[in-house]
Amino acid sequence: MAFLSVRDLVVAYGAIQAVRGVSFEVERGQIVSLIGSNGAGKTTTLRTVSGLLRPVSGEIVLDGTPIHTLPAHEILSLGVAHSPEGRRLFARMSVEENLRLGAYTRKDEAGVLKDIQRVYDLFPVLGERRMNKAGLFSGGEQQMLAIGRALMSSPKLLMLDEPSMGLSPIMTQKIFDTVKELRDAGTTVLLVEQNALSALALSDHAYVIDLGRTTLSGTGRELLADPRVQEAYLGEAASA
Amino acid sequence: MLSTFLSQIANGLVLGSLIALIALGYTMVYGIITLINFAHGEIFMVGAYGGLASMTYLLPTVITQRWYFALPIVLVVGALVSILVAVAMERFAYRPLRNAPRLAPLITALGVSVALQEAVRVFYPGATAAIPFPDLFIQGTLIIPIGDGVPIRYTGILLIVLSLVLAFGLERFVERTRMGRAMRATSQDRDVARLMGINPDRVIVLTFAIGGALAGIAGVLYGSYLNNINIDMGFQNGIFAFTAAVLGGIGNIRGAVIGGLVIGLVKALGGQYLPGGTAYDYVWIFVVLIIVLVFRPQGFFGETERVRA
Ligand SMILES: Nc1ncnc2c1ncn2[C@@H]1O[C@H](COP(=O)(O)OP(=O)(O)OP(=O)(O)O)[C@@H](O)[C@H]1O
Ligand SMILES: [Mg+2]
Numbered sequence: 124m125a126f127l128s129v130r131d132l133v134v135a136y137g138a139i140q141a142v143r144g145v146s147f148e149v150e151r152g153q154i155v156s157l158i159g160s161n162g163a164g165k166t167t168t169l170r171t172v173s174g175l176l177r178p179v180s181g182e183i184v185l186d187g188t189p190i191h192t193l194p195a196h197e198i199l200s201l202g203v204a205h206s207p208e209g210r211r212l213f214a215r216m217s218v219e220e221n222l223r224l225g226a227y228t229r230k231d232e233a234g235v236l237k238d239i240q241r242v243y244d245l246f247p248v249l250g251e252r253r254m255n256k257a258g259l260f261s262g263g264e265q266q267m268l269a270i271g272r273a274l275m276s277s278p279k280l281l282m283l284d285e286p287s288m289g290l291s292p293i294m295t296q297k298i299f300d301t302v303k304e305l306r307d308a309g310t311t312v313l314l315v316e317q318n319a320l321s322a323l324a325l326s327d328h329a330y331v332i333d334l335g336r337t338t339l340s341g342t343g344r345e346l347l348a349d350p351r352v353q354e355a356y357l358g359e360a361a362s363a
Numbered sequence: 364m365l366s367t368f369l370s371q372i373a374n375g376l377v378l379g380s381l382i383a384l385i386a387l388g389y390t391m392v393y394g395i396i397t398l399i400n401f402a403h404g405e406i407f408m409v410g411a412y413g414g415l416a417s418m419t420y421l422l423p424t425v426i427t428q429r430w431y432f433a434l435p436i437v438l439v440v441g442a443l444v445s446i447l448v449a450v451a452m453e454r455f456a457y458r459p460l461r462n463a464p465r466l467a468p469l470i471t472a473l474g475v476s477v478a479l480q481e482a483v484r485v486f487y488p489g490a491t492a493a494i495p496f497p498d499l500f501i502q503g504t505l506i507i508p509i510g511d512g513v514p515i516r517y518t519g520i521l522l523i524v525l526s527l528v529l530a531f532g533l534e535r536f537v538e539r540t541r542m543g544r545a546m547r548a549t550s551q552d553r554d555v556a557r558l559m560g561i562n563p564d565r566v567i568v569l570t571f572a573i574g575g576a577l578a579g580i581a582g583v584l585y586g587s588y589l590n591n592i593n594i595d596m597g598f599q600n601g602i603f604a605f606t607a608a609v610l611g612g613i614g615n616i617r618g619a620v621i622g623g624l625v626i627g628l629v630k631a632l633g634g635q636y637l638p639g640g641t642a643y644d645y646v647w648i649f650v651v652l653i654i655v656l657v658f659r660p661q662g663f664f665g666e667t668e669r670v671r672a
Contacts, residue, residue, distance in 0.1 A: 196557055199558065213548055213551050223544065225559060227560045
């Protein structure tokens with residue numbers, strides 16, 4: 124059975140249904156992407172998986188346990204970390220404090236220190252400026268910190284919402300390389316991206332969300348080659 | 364001349380420390396849930412009555428006659444009563460309104476405030492008038508040998524020292540501990556705090572409890588210093604403390620302390636030197652508030668830009 128499985132998810136903001144039938148599965152050890160245009164419902168889907176929003180209907184099952192009725196802090200304890208859209212760092216706290224907050228629920232101080240060091244090894248710039256306030260960093264550096272913070276809970280499932288947003292192509296490549304390394308080290312990744320080309324190239328599996336519904340799915344390769352995907356989401360790449 | 368001035372400074376510092384202790388509760392709660400808890404003054408008031416009740420009805424004379432037994436016990440009782448009321452207030456009055464329009468909890472706060480005053484008036488024996496409150500510390504006055512001598516009661520010294528120690532301890536707690544970090548995280552971005560595994564309900568309860576404890580201690584010290592209490596004490600001092608919190612920059616711990624001291628000094632010195640005397644307390648305090656806010660709308664220590672204001 125899939126590690127995470129989302130079935131017929133419907134989520135509304137008041138009267139507005141933002142998600143009206145999203146279903147997908149994430150297998151252990153894979154990178155799975157959700158792609159789709161602005162307002163398709165990708166962020167809403169992730170926020171519902173992590174417990175910030177309650178679905179109107181549908182179910183979310185993690186490793187056999189339904190989680191769509193649990194509060195966010197319990198879902199984190201089950202091993203789901205969510206790096207939100209726009210990074211949302213604690214801007215007035217230092218790098219180190221942001222990482223410590225990522226490890227908030229952990230009691231193993233030695234392990235936390237080791238993992239903080241691991242994040243610094245992964246992103247040396249963070250280690251060099253560990254006492255600086257997060258708000259003072261560049262967009263790319265903030266994204267590194269956001270990913271580092273999410274990793275600090277030692278998640279089984281890492282959810283990243285548009286990690287490439289606002290980044291230079293070089294920085295984007297670095298972030299995606301890191302995602303691949305994390306997958307190879309055993310972390311399952313659920314990735315939301317508008318940058319469909321890079322996301323599909325990276326993904327073991329992917330789903331297209333359109334107007335709140337999952338419409339297509341396949342391996343990254345299959346979707347890259349699919350004319351419907353090329354037309355809608357890879358316009359420039361396909362014509363290039 | 365000089366000693367009059369200095370003794371007013373001493374009065375101002377005593378009063379200011381008291382206001383600071385109350386202001387910490389306003390500022391902490393605002394920092395976490397952006398609610399001005401207008402019933403916070405009443406939490407201070409019930410702490411004083413709770414402490415007095417333990418002194419009058421509970422403790423044996425062997426204890427009440429020795430300040431080093433009585434003072435800590437009454438402070439703890441006062442703090443506990445206030446914590447209980449503050450936490451119940453959060454749970455039953457504010458939590459159901461967490462997602463309501465902002466006016467709803469504000470009006471509720473006013474209602475809770477009136478309800479608490481009336482509850483004490485009706486149920487506490489003799490509370491329809493002011494009730495005498497014993498001095499719980501070493502009796503007497505220290506004369507600081509400057510000029511003709513500057514008098515300050517030992518209880519006043521206790522008030523200043525204890526307030527500063529508690530405020531300093533609170534700042535350390537918020538800056539250095541895991542729970543303090545969770546409070547700051549919740550204040551900056553509640554949803555992301557939840558994504559870190561923080562349960563905001565627990566943080567909010569803790570915040571009300573801390574504010575309650577400080578207010579309860581302030582209530583007992585107030586009674587001990589002024590030697591009588593009445594059910595309006597929360598309203599009057601609540602306004603001073605709220606003003607202090609705004610003056611210092613609401614949401615900021617150090618600001619609440621400095622704001623409290625400034626207001627205490629303005630009240631004491633204004634009463635002595637400005638036309639109208641003590642009758643114009645509120646006027647001078649609000650004049651200072653307005654002047655400061657014109658030049659520094661965020662208060663002394665307020666952040667110009669907050670992640671969540
Ligand atoms: N807080 C909100 N209140 C009301 N409507 C919202 C809210 N957040 C999102 N929506 C609406 O829900 C729909 C889905 O939004 P969502 O943010 O999930 O899309 P998305 O796929 O993440 O888009 P993007 O690629 O632009 O980030 C949109 O129509 C959006 O306007
Ligand atoms: Mg989005």
